[in-house]
Amino acid sequence: MKTEVILVCVVVGIANYLFRYLPLRLGAGRKAGAMKSGPLARVLDSIGIASICALLVVSSTPEILRDS
Amino acid sequence: MPTHTTQDTSAPVRVSTFTQGVVDSLPIVIGYLPIAFAFGLSAVKLGFTPLESTLFSVLIYAGASQFVITALLSAGMSLWVSALTVMAMDVRHVLYGPSLRNRLTGGRLNGKKTALWAFGLTDEVFAAATTKLISDKRSWSENWMCGIALTSWLAWVFGTVIGALFGNGPLENYPAVEASLTFMLPALFLSFLLAAFKRQQCLVFVASLAGALGGLLFWSIPVAILCGLGAGCIAALLQRPAAELEAANEN
Numbered sequence: 001m002k003t004e005v006i007l008v009c010v011v012v013g014i015a016n017y018l019f020r021y022l023p024l025r026l027g028a029g030r031k032a033g034a035m036k037s038g039p040l041a042r043v044l045d046s047i048g049i050a051s052i053c054a055l056l057v058v059s060s061t062p063e064i065l066r067d068s
Numbered sequence: 069m070p071t072h073t074t075q076d077t078s079a080p081v082r083v084s085t086f087t088q089g090v091v092d093s094l095p096i097v098i099g100y101l102p103i104a105f106a107f108g109l110s111a112v113k114l115g116f117t118p119l120e121s122t123l124f125s126v127l128i129y130a131g132a133s134q135f136v137i138t139a140l141l142s143a144g145m146s147l148w149v150s151a152l153t154v155m156a157m158d159v160r161h162v163l164y165g166p167s168l169r170n171r172l173t174g175g176r177l178n179g180k181k182t183a184l185w186a187f188g189l190t191d192e193v194f195a196a197a198t199t200k201l202i203s204d205k206r207s208w209s210e211n212w213m214c215g216i217a218l219t220s221w222l223a224w225v226f227g228t229v230i231g232a233l234f235g236n237g238p239l240e241n242y243p244a245v246e247a248s249l250t251f252m253l254p255a256l257f258l259s260f261l262l263a264a265f266k267r268q269q270c271l272v273f274v275a276s277l278a279g280a281l282g283g284l285l286f287w288s289i290p291v292a293i294l295c296g297l298g299a300g301c302i303a304a305l306l307q308r309p310a311a312e313l314e315a316a317n318e319n
Contacts, residue, residue, distance in 0.1 A: 023164070044170035
C-alpha cells in the first residue's frame with residue numbers, strides 16, 4: 001500500500017470526522033434544543049429539509065438527464 | 069372534526085434501541101451497496117489496489133468525495149491539493165451537528181456515544197435522523213444513532229470490498245437489476261422527504277429544490293448541495309415563523 005494513499009486517507013478522514021463531530025461537541029455547554037425561536041433557530045430547523053431536497057436533486061437529476 | 073397534529077406528551081415514551089437503528093438503516097444499506105460497489109470498481113480501474121480502495125471507504129467514508137479524490141490522485145494531482153479539494157466538498161457536514169442539536173430537547177447527548185455516531189453522520193444518516201426527530205422526537209436515542217451509523221458504514225465498506233475484488237462481473241448479466249439500483253438513493257431521499265415534510269416548510273422546500281437544480285445545471289454536485297442548503301436557509305429567514313403562520317391560518 002502506498003504511503004501517500006494512507007496519508008491522504010488519514011488526513012481527509014480526520015478532517016471529515018472533525019466536520020461531523022466538533023459542531024456537536026462545541027455546543028455541548030449550551031442545553032440541546034434550548035434555542036427555540038429567532039432567525040438562527042429557523043435556519044437550523046430548515047437545514048434538514050433543505051439538505052434532503054438538495055440530495056434528492058443531485059441523486060436523481062443526473063440519471064434523468066442521462067435517460068432523456 | 070378536530071385533527072390531532074401534535075404528539076400526545078402523556079403517552080409512555082418508547083425509546084428506539086440500537087437494534088431498531090440497525091433495522092431502520094436497511095433503506096440506507098440498500099442505497100449504499102451499489103454506490104460503494106461502483107466506487108470499489110472505479111478505484112481499482114484507476115490503479116488503486118483493493119486494499120487501498122477499501123481504506124478510502126473505511127477512513128474517509130464520504131461518497132462523492134471518494135470518487136473525486138481517487139480521480140485526482142490517479143490524474144497526478146498533488147496530495148495536498150487533492151485533500152483540500154475533498155475537504156472543501158465535505159465542509160457542509162459542519163451544518164448537520166447544530167441542526168440536530170437544535171431539534172433535541174434536554175441534555176440528550178452523551179460524550180462517548182456522540183463521538184462514535186458522529187463518525188457516521190453522512191448525508192443519508194443525517195437525513196434519517198432528521199426524519200426521526202421530526203416524526204417522533206421522543207423516541208430518538210443515541211443508541212439508535214449508533215445502530216444506524218454503524219450498519220450504514222459497514223454496508224459502505226462491504227460494498228467497496230465486493231466492488232474492488234469482483235469488478236463488474238456479477239451484475240453484467242442482470243441489466244434490469246443494475247438499472248434499478250441507480251434509483252435506490254433518490255427513492256431513499258424521497259421517502260425521507262415525504263416523512264419529514266410539513267406544510268409550513270413549503271418555501272424552504274421549493275427554494276432548496278430550485279437552488280440545488282441551479283447548482284447542478286451550472287456548476288457541480290458538491291456546489292449543488294451547498295446551493296440547495298443556502299437557498300433553503302435564506303428561504304427560512306424570509307418566511308414568517310411557524311407560530312405566526314399557524315395564527316394567521318386560524319384567523
